[in-house]
Amino acid sequence: MSRHVRPYGDTSGDGMVQTSFTLPVPHGPRAEGAALLLAxxxxxxxxxxxxxxxxxxxxxxxxxxxxxxxxIDLDEVEVVEREYPLLPPSEVNTAIKRSLRxxxxxxxxxxxxxxxxxxxxxxxxxxxxxxxxxxxxYRELRVVNLGAQVTVPELVKRARTEKADAVLVSQxxxxxxxxxxxxxxxxxxxxEAMGGRRPLLIAGGPRFxxxxxxxxGVDRVFSRGTTPGEVASYLVHALAKRKEPA
Numbered sequence: 001m002s003r004h005v006r007p008y009g010d011t012s013g014d015g016m017v018q019t020s021f022t023l024p025v026p027h028g029p030r031a032e033g034a035a036l037l038l039a040x041x042x043x044x045x046x047x048x049x050x051x052x053x054x055x056x057x058x059x060x061x062x063x064x065x066x067x068x069x070x071x072i073d074l075d076e077v078e079v080v081e082r083e084y085p086l087l088p089p090s091e092v093n094t095a096i097k098r099s100l101r102x103x104x105x106x107x108x109x110x111x112x113x114x115x116x117x118x119x120x121x122x123x124x125x126x127x128x129x130x131x132x133x134x135x136x137x138y139r140e141l142r143v144v145n146l147g148a149q150v151t152v153p154e155l156v157k158r159a160r161t162e163k164a165d166a167v168l169v170s171q172x173x174x175x176x177x178x179x180x181x182x183x184x185x186x187x188x189x190x191x192e193a194m195g196g197r198r199p200l201l202i203a204g205g206p207r208f209x210x211x212x213x214x215x216x217g218v219d220r221v222f223s224r225g226t227t228p229g230e231v232a233s234y235l236v237h238a239l240a241k242r243k244e245p246a
Contacts, residue, residue: 027054187217
């Protein structure tokens with residue numbers, strides 16, 4: 001694999017990309033001209049408007065196709081690599097039983113005003129996601145799904161009552177960085193209430209960056225596309241590390 005790469009469109013290395021956006025301009029030639037000018041300022045040269053669709057009387061949605069000159073050095077890419085193996089449910093159950101000799105307790109919720117439970121349900125509910133059954137399917141896991149719009153004090157209280165080993169928080173609403181502020185408030189509340197005896201804190205949502213864990217005060221951040229198996233495997237890995245002598 002080459003270290004330096006460019007986007008691939010029609011031919012290798014041609015730099016062709018497709019982007020979409022909405023402008024507060026009525027649909028028409030002036031709007032298309034504005035879209036092309038924006039594309040040029042974004043570095044797409046040459047650029048083509050391949051789709052323009054009015055959104056009401058005052059807005060236009062665009063899809064623009066064009067070439068960028070930028071080259072990516074793969075040595076500069078920073079990502080969070082998965083440092084633990086993906087385990088099938090049977091091995092997750094065996095590891096928990098051997099390590100804890102009891103069920104591992106997971107409490108999940110959408111906190112603040114967030115009412116979008118699709119993400120947390122995909123991880124927790126037995127129906128699961130992407131062909132994988134959720135954490136409720138795992139024999140050695142006890143799952144408590146608190147649902148949506150749970151306040152931070154309610155979450156801390158319930159986690160203590162359930163003697164949670166891990167707390168999973170889903171955040172989808174991102175206006176004014178609500179997902180970041182809510183998660184930071186949650187992690188601070190657990191540290192204040194439980195100190196070093198707090199459960200594992202895991203945040204997830206489509207707008208989270210896995211590199212944000214330290215800034216958010218949580219142990220792990222999962223972004224879009226995460227499957228229940230990834231979360232279950234992480235729980236086994238993280239709890240095993242916690243039991244290791246310092």
